[in-house]
Amino acid sequence: MILKAEPDKALRFLEDNFELFRTLYRLQLEHSIIGRDLFEAATEEKADVIVKRMLDYKLVVSQPNGFRINEPVRAFLAFLLNEFKPLLPEELTKYRQAFLELFKRIQAFRDDDILILAERLDAFYQELQEFLENIESNTSQLLRNSQYLKANKGEIPYSERVRRARHLIEYYIEPLNRILDVQKKQSITNLLNQVSAYVNVERFNHPHTGIRQRFERLHELLREGEARILRQSHVVTRELLPLIERLQTESEILSGWLYFLERPFLHEVPVMPARRLFTLTGSNIGVGLELFLQQFERRPADIVLKEEETTPVNTRQVYFNRRHYQQALKAAAPVSNYFEWCYEVMQAHEAMPTTERFLKIGSLLFEEADEYEAEFATGRIQLQIESAVFDLPVMEVRRKAQQTGAQKPTAV
Amino acid sequence: MNTDTTAERRITFPDGHQDVVEALLVDGRFLLEGDPAFMTLKQHVDFYQAFFRESFGLSLEYHSEYAFLQSGRDSDPLSRDVCIFLGVLCYELDREGYNLLEQLSFHTLEFEQVEQMFEMSSFREVLDATTNLQDAQARRNFYNRLHRRRIIEKLDDQLFRFTPAHKYFLEFARSVARYNQRLAEEEE
Incomplete structure (x- = not known):
């Protein structure tokens, strides 16, 4: 029962301070009770008389651990604001x-x-x-x-x-x-x-x-x-x-x-339907076939070369001893100027040095790319073989460190 | 399974057998409800489970709306791409306030709109690192692959919709969430 004011006066007071009541109502909704610090923060800018009246009119009641909006007022505010806590x-x-x-x-x-x-x-x-x-x-x-x-x-x-x-x-x-x-x-x-x-x-x-x-x-x-x-x-x-x-x-x-x-490339993924292509041959047959045909494309050129030679067929000329050069390269590595080295070994080993031989020796490195690594140095080098002059970069060739001796050179 | 045990043991295959095998095994696609071959599969699930297991060592995954053959591979790059694609798409759809499940199950989507989402996505780094999703051209090819595997259905050049097969991937996402939730709870 409000002893200190007429009912309509109390209601007017509620109306005048509705924002404050709304704040208090929400605080109570959230915390069940309005703690003293929260209450003080909410009423900080209000005159003391307002807080006093609030308590006098029993719109808000003081409790040992804080304040509560009086139950009938709370229900009324809940109805006005249409904000509730759902009932359990x-x-x-x-x-x-x-x-x-x-x-x-x-x-x-x-x-x-x-x-x-x-x-x-x-x-x-x-x-x-x-x-x-x-x-x-x-x-x-x-x-x-x-x-x-x-x-x-x-x-x-x-x-x-x-x-x-x-x-x-x-x-x-x-x-x-x-x-x-x-x-x-x-x-x-x-x-x-x-x-x-x-x-x-x-x-x-x-x-x-x-x-x-x-x-x-x-x-x-x-x-x-x-x-x-x-x-x-x-x-x-x-x-x-x-x-x-x-x-x-x-x-x-x-x-x-x-x-x-968060980790799309490491996370496991669901199993997908698989496609199964039914072919009679393996998947790399196309590449294999192409390689196989390429050797026939080149062969006529070899034959032409032989026919042009007037001297009897010399096995040392015709037969390119790839293994010899592979072993030579292996023994010589590291080589500071690769093409110069090629030129020298060709001169030493071939009876008739030709551009074609030189190119074959030069390409050894690329066939054995697994075993060697090359690094360009500054400068270039000119080499004359037959009538052609090669302008070549200076290139240093080393064996790859991690594979020293572990891997055999590929047999021809 | 139709078997005949007269003089010699003879197996007869269900009608539409070839379609089932072609779809599941050769095309490696999702077989969807509404597909005549799905009906065949539905009526002979046990037979096909045994058939694919005995003949190819593959297990048949059969759900009420879709079915497919498990590849048996540990990791499939397409699967990863689909997960990244759907993950980013779901995130973007949700960010723009769409009802996710409704949008994926019942609505058509415009390529144009999806493209815009991907262009503006905050998952730019992930997309850049995914070869098949990194730019518009790559994604066009990717959409075609999704269409061939029946994960989406291209209605025309502008529109597509997801087939029920997308639910397989959503289930995956749910299982990831549950797994992580369990981990979190165990840690607590």
């Missing part, structure tokens, strides 16, 4: 107990004072009204929470969204569904159905007019309530559950992809 289904089940108890007493009424029956009926009516309002604000709040999660306005990380969605389903939505599900024997809806059947008979049968009227009124509310509960139940099953389930799946998929994209 456990909080809603208390109505079942109340309904059950009242229903039993109403049924058991015999020749007691008629007044108590009327009062019980009124109480039932009152409780039912409250229950329906709570259910409605609860589902709408849950729907809002889910939509908020879905739209991800708070930019909550995916894994956190999954956790919150799971929490909503497990502790709020599914239990709420059980309360509303008329099929379940333990559900409040089921109990209300039983009450409805009884009330429907009594509203005609009861001998007392006043009581008949009360039964009639309760009957109407029950019928209306049935429709309202059905609507809420639909919201839960049709909108809330799919929304939250989809949210959970989507967030799971997205957070999965994010984990994957």
Whole structure:
């Protein structure tokens, strides 16, 4: 009871300081109680008289560990702001107990004072009204929470969204569904159905007019309530559950992809369907065939060369001893000027040095690319063989360090 | 399985057998619900499971909306590319406020729109490092491969939609998330 002001004055005070009350309401919604430091921060810029009045008018009450908005005021603000904390289904089940108890007493009424029956009926009516309002604000709040999660306005990380969605389903939505599900024997809806059947008979049968009227009124509310509960139940099953389930799946998929994209080239990947090409030959037959044909392309050139020579066929001329040069290169490495070295070994070994021989020796390095590494030095070198002059870079050739002697030179 | 045990043991194959084998084995594609060959497969799942296992040592993955043969390879570069592609696409779709599952399952997408998302994506580095996704030309070839494997269906030059096969990869993402969630919970 407000002792220090007229009711309308208190209401005006609430209106004048509505922003402050909104802040306090949200703080209380979040923390259940407004801690002293939070309260001081919220009222810092307000005159002391406002804080004093707030307490005098009992709009806010002081408690050992902080402040609370007085319960009737809190409910009024919740209604005005349309912001609630969804009720835990456990909080809603208390109505079942109340309904059950009242229903039993109403049924058991015999020749007691008629007044108590009327009062019980009124109480039932009152409780039912409250229950329906709570259910409605609860589902709408849950729907809002889910939509908020879905739209991800708070930019909550995916894994956190999954956790919150799971929490909503497990502790709020599914239990709420059980309360509303008329099929379940333990559900409040089921109990209300039983009450409805009884009330429907009594509203005609009861001998007392006043009581008949009360039964009639309760009957109407029950019928209306049935429709309202059905609507809420639909919201839960049709909108809330799919929304939250989809949210959970989507967030799971997205957070999965994010984990994957953190290390996309190291993460394992799902097995894919394989293509199997059925060919009679191996996959590199094309390359092999080309190489095979290339040797025939070159052969006529060799033959022409031989025919031009007037001297009898000299095996040393015709036969290019690749192995000799390979071994020579292996022994000589590292070579500081590769092409000069080629020129010298050709002069030493070949009876008739030709450009063609020189090119063959020079190409040894590239055939043995696995074993050697080359590095260009500065400067160039001119070499004359027959009528051609080669302008060549100075190139240093070393054997690769890690492979010294381990790998045999490829046999010809 | 239709077997005949008269004088000699003779196996008869279901109608449409060749289509099933060609799709799954030769083309290495997803077989989708609505495909006549999928119907054949559905009616003879046990037979085909045995058939592919005995003949090629491959296991058949059969789901209500799609089926395919597991390659048996440890790692498939195309699979990695698909995962990167879908991962980035899902992220971008969500960022732009689309309903992800609805968009992938029921809606058509424009190549143009997807291209824009990839061009602006914050996963630029990952895309640059993925040869098949790094630029528009590479992605065009990639779309064709996805179409051949029936992961997407190209409706024309501008439009495509995902086939149910994409769910296989989404399931993969979910399993990754669950695995990491479990790890996180164990750490707690």
